[in-house]
Amino acid sequence: MIIRIHERATDAGPVLGDDVLGNPLSYEEKLASDALVAYWPRLDAYTAAGEPESWTVLDWAEHLSDPLYEHPFAQSPAGDRRAVLHLAVRLAPEDRPLTGQEWSEVAHRIARAAGIEVPGDSQGCRWVALQVRPQRLDLIASLIRLDGIWQRQPSGVAGRLAVEARRLESDLGLLTPGALASPSGSITALSEVAAPLASARSVVELHAQLLAGHPQARRREAGHRLEWLARRLLDLQHDLTTTADELRRPPTAPPPVPYPPSQPASTRTGSRRLV
Incomplete structure (x- = not known):
C-alpha cells in the first residue's frame, strides 16, 4: 500500500474531476452507488434526508469547497488558502480486491492518521473517500473545519501515514513493499x-x-x-x-569470563598445612 500526498489546492472541483474521476465535472453525472465508501460524520444529517443520493459530482465538489467561501479569513499556518487536501491510496497490482467495508476501514484509519478526522469532534473537516478506480482510494478533504478554524495536521504526517499503511497491510493481508529478502554478500x-x-x-x-x-x-x-x-x-x-x-562495524568481543577468586591454601579441600 502506497499513500501519496498531493499538493493542496484551492478548489475541490479540479481535484474531484481531473485527478479522481478523470473527466470534467458535470451537473448531470452522479457518483456510482458504490463509489462513496466513507465521509465526514456530519454528512449523516444529509443522508437522513436523502439529499446526497441526488447530488451530482459537481454538488459534491461544491460541498467540499464551501468552507473556503464560508470562512474567508481562515488560512494555513503558512498564510495560504490552499485548503483542499487530496490523499491517494494505492494497492499493489497483485493485491486482492477489497470489499466496500474494507475500503471504508482504510479510509477512516487514513483520515485519522492524517489528522483529518478526530473521534468525537463534531466540528471537524469535511471529507469524502471515493473508490472509483481498481486498487485505489482517493480521499479529498477541506482543512477548514466547520467552525471556521484551520485544521492543524500532526507533525510528521507522512511518517504517520506510512506507519498506518503498514498496519493496514498486516490487518488486511496485503502485500508490503519492503517484504523482500534481505540481500547478502560482501x-x-x-x-x-x-x-x-x-x-x-x-x-x-x-x-x-x-x-x-x-x-x-x-x-x-x-x-x-x-x-x-x-x-x-x-x-x-x-x-x-x-x-x-x-x-x-567491528565485531564486539564478548566480556571476559571472571575466574572464581582463589582460596587460601589452608582452606582448600584436601590441602595440608606445612610444619
Whole structure:
C-alpha cells in the first residue's frame, strides 16, 4: 500500500474531476452507488434526508469547497488558502480486491492518521473517500473545519501515514513493499549495488509522476506500477545500506569470563598445612 500526498489546492472541483474521476465535472453525472465508501460524520444529517443520493459530482465538489467561501479569513499556518487536501491510496497490482467495508476501514484509519478526522469532534473537516478506480482510494478533504478554524495536521504526517499503511497491510493481508529478502554478500558488492539503485529509483519515480495524471487509463495504471516499483527499490536500497553498515562495524568481543577468586591454601579441600 502506497499513500501519496498531493499538493493542496484551492478548489475541490479540479481535484474531484481531473485527478479522481478523470473527466470534467458535470451537473448531470452522479457518483456510482458504490463509489462513496466513507465521509465526514456530519454528512449523516444529509443522508437522513436523502439529499446526497441526488447530488451530482459537481454538488459534491461544491460541498467540499464551501468552507473556503464560508470562512474567508481562515488560512494555513503558512498564510495560504490552499485548503483542499487530496490523499491517494494505492494497492499493489497483485493485491486482492477489497470489499466496500474494507475500503471504508482504510479510509477512516487514513483520515485519522492524517489528522483529518478526530473521534468525537463534531466540528471537524469535511471529507469524502471515493473508490472509483481498481486498487485505489482517493480521499479529498477541506482543512477548514466547520467552525471556521484551520485544521492543524500532526507533525510528521507522512511518517504517520506510512506507519498506518503498514498496519493496514498486516490487518488486511496485503502485500508490503519492503517484504523482500534481505540481500547478502560482501560489503563492497552491497555498496556497489546501492548507488545505482538510487539513480534507477529517481528515473522510475519521475516517469511514475508523469504517467499518474495521464488521461488514458492504461498509462495511469503503468504509472501506478512504476510508483510501486519505486517504493520497492527504496526499501531495497535501505536494506542494502543498513546491511553494509552492519558489516562494517567491528565485531564486539564478548566480556571476559571472571575466574572464581582463589582460596587460601589452608582452606582448600584436601590441602595440608606445612610444619
